[in-house]
Amino acid sequence: MGLTIAFWIMAVVIIAAALSVIFLRNVFRAALMLILCFIAVAGIYITLSADFLAAVQILVYVGAISVLVILAIMMTREVQKGNPANKMQIPVAVVAAVLLGILVYAVTCTPWRLSPSAPLTPTTVPLATRLFSENGFILPVEIGALLLLAAILGAIVITREK
Amino acid sequence: MTIGLEHYLVLSALLFCIGLYGALTRRNAVIILMCIELMLNAVNISLVAFSSYIVPLLLTGQVFAIFVMVVAAAEVAVGLAIILAIYRHLTDIDVNNINLMKW
Numbered sequence: 001m002g003l004t005i006a007f008w009i010m011a012v013v014i015i016a017a018a019l020s021v022i023f024l025r026n027v028f029r030a031a032l033m034l035i036l037c038f039i040a041v042a043g044i045y046i047t048l049s050a051d052f053l054a055a056v057q058i059l060v061y062v063g064a065i066s067v068l069v070i071l072a073i074m075m076t077r078e079v080q081k082g083n084p085a086n087k088m089q090i091p092v093a094v095v096a097a098v099l100l101g102i103l104v105y106a107v108t109c110t111p112w113r114l115s116p117s118a119p120l121t122p123t124t125v126p127l128a129t130r131l132f133s134e135n136g137f138i139l140p141v142e143i144g145a146l147l148l149l150a151a152i153l154g155a156i157v158i159t160r161e162k
Numbered sequence: 163m164t165i166g167l168e169h170y171l172v173l174s175a176l177l178f179c180i181g182l183y184g185a186l187t188r189r190n191a192v193i194i195l196m197c198i199e200l201m202l203n204a205v206n207i208s209l210v211a212f213s214s215y216i217v218p219l220l221l222t223g224q225v226f227a228i229f230v231m232v233v234a235a236a237e238v239a240v241g242l243a244i245i246l247a248i249y250r251h252l253t254d255i256d257v258n259n260i261n262l263m264k265w
Binding site: 053075093113137 | 164165167168169170171172173175176177178179180181182183184186187188189190192193195196197199200203206207210211213214215216217218219220221222224225227228229231232233234235236237238239240242243244245246247249253254255256258
């Protein structure tokens with residue numbers, strides 16, 4: 001029962017925050033709504049008993065990515081003319097609505113084979129075992145580290161003053 | 163009414179479509195990046211929901227969600243660097259006016 005209430009609260013907060021990211025005129029307030037949306041997504045992870053991912057969501061998205069976004073908004077403040085839309089609003093709205101209809105139809109009509117067992121509750125140790133064990137995901141982890149290094153170097157090279 | 167897998171998937175689809183609409187209609191480049199983050203979060207919600215309802219003992223979906231987060235962090239760092247470089251050269255971040263590579 002508590003899980004149901006928590007899910008509906010988080011779902012309403014996520015959808016409302018996402019809509020206000022798009023439709024708010026003020027870009028800075030849109031960024032604050034994006035942070036609220038990230039926090040609510042962390043709550044959704046908790047209702048799915050993914051505790052480690054909820055902590056990572058708070059650390060990476062709420063802590064790091066939102067700071068980067070707000071920094072970019074402040075550094076481009078002189079040219080901010082609010083949050084205008086282009087001329088494609090109606091066709092894009094039709095496309096998004098059709099895609100939403102297809103997705104909801106596919107989700108509700110697929111006979112999912114649900115697992116009878118309950119999800120693991122402290123997920124940190126099983127996740128570490130999956131990621132770093134012998135026949136796990138150790139090669140993608142190494143490639144992810146390389147990708148992050150390349151992204152850091154690329155960001156520094158792109159933004160450096162001549 | 164208990165919450166099932168379909169609820170999470172419909173929530174994820176709704177968030178993805180909102181992000182898609184924003185990414186395709188907004189003219190501010192920073193807002194477009196924020197909408198892409200919304201879409202990545204929607205995918206993460208569905209991955210974690212699949213993980214805990216279909217393979218709860220394998221955690222494969224959560225591992226994939228971690229990799230999505232890694233790629234999202236790299237993407238937002240490089241994307242914002244590109245926006246700052248464009249701003250420094252053109253003094254504008256309106257994507258309607260950034261048509262250097264338009265054929």
